[in-house]
Amino acid sequence: MSRVLLAGLCTLDVLQLVERYPADNEKVTALAQTVAAGGPATNAAATVAHLGGSAVLLTAVGRHPLAAGIHADLAQLGVHLSDLSADDPGAPPVSSIVVSAGTGNRAVVSTNGAARTLTVPDLAPLLAGAAAVQVDGHYPELATAVLTEARRRGIPTVLDAGSWKPVIPQLLPLLDVVVCSADFRPPGVAGGPPVAAYLSAHGVGWIAVSRGAEPLLRWTPGGFVAQPVPRPAVLDTLGAGDILHGALTLAVARRWPLTDAAFAEALDEAAAVASRSCAFFGTRAWMSASPAANPAADPAADPAAGA
Structure with missing residues (x-):
């Protein structure tokens, strides 16, 4: 079983599915509601665990009563939680999310945990046996610290680059794989090939751009190569990028060291998982509806899965 360490944000997500967004001072009744642990690294960890990997989540949750929901969700999923703020009495970051049933679009109000100060732990036991690590920049x-120690140990490193963060320039030399959204923009750098060239110039070996329902763009020495993604009936896109990164990190762990063909396969597997999740409301329903119909869900389909 491939062990993956994921470091970053954990929130408590409260999701409401509505026929339409309410107007000012209007109340609407939700068609459905769900509550789950959220955040990029957390949703990625949930995905790793669901797809048969051993997921270790390094984050901050605390001991506020609201943290109980996070602990219960992660325990049910089989995610191993390492809480770096276990004695913090403050509330965990909470995201309030309204999803439009008609479009799959959502409105989000949240906090990002920036107010919490964490002490970096001894990473040796957490990284022992790890086949890959992923960070989200929070x-x-x-x-x-996680990327530095992983690089020292020769463990492949992955960044969920959903948006630009000030810390990213110091992370780039420590990264092997970066999959960024189409909105990811280094200061002064235009989108498209200039972003990939920027990442490559800073030492990143494997680069791709995710664009929702549009084909993934995989960077090669000859430029971008488009990889089509499945196009399911979309109910909710929340967390799809996080799920993509979780599935990709596990696929990288199972295939390391990468070749261009192996990276392309890993991207295809991850895209299949993320696309499937968009047909369900919330970030968990896709896991229990039926077995995931892709090779990443079946370790026996991957000869490196047991590594």
Whole structure:
């Protein structure tokens, strides 16, 4: 079983599915509601565990009563939680999310945990046996320490680059794989090939751009190569990028060291998982509806899965 360490944000997500967004001072009744642990690293960890990997989540949760929901969700999923703020009495970051049933679009109001100060732990036992690590750029000191130690140990490193963060320039030399959203923009750098060239110039070996329902763009020495993604009926896109990164990190762990063909396969597997999740409301329903119909869900389909 491939062991993956994921470091970053953990929130408590409260999701409401509505026929339409309410107007000012209007109340609407939700069609459905769900509550789950959220955040980029957390949703990625949930995905790793669901797909048969051993997921270790390094984050900050605390001992506020609201943290009980986070602990219960992660325990049910089989995610091993290492809480760096276990004695903090403050509430965990909470995201309030309204999803439009008609479009799959959402409105989000949240906090990002920036107010919490974390002490980086001894990473040796946490990284022992790890086949890959992923960070999301939240808690910069933690991300830097995890990537530095992983690089020292020869463990492949992955960044969920959903948006630009000030810490990213110091992380780039420590990264093997970066999959960024189309909105990811280094200061002064235009989108498209200039972003990939920027990442490559800073030492990143494997680069791709995710664009929702549009084909993934995989960077090669000859430029971008488009990889189509499945296009399911979309109910909710929340967390799809996080799920993509979780599935990709596990696929990288199972295939390391990468070749261009192996990276392309890993991207295809991850895209299949993320696309499937968009057909369900919330970030968990896709896991229990039926077995995931892709090779990443079946370790026996991957000869490196047991590594």
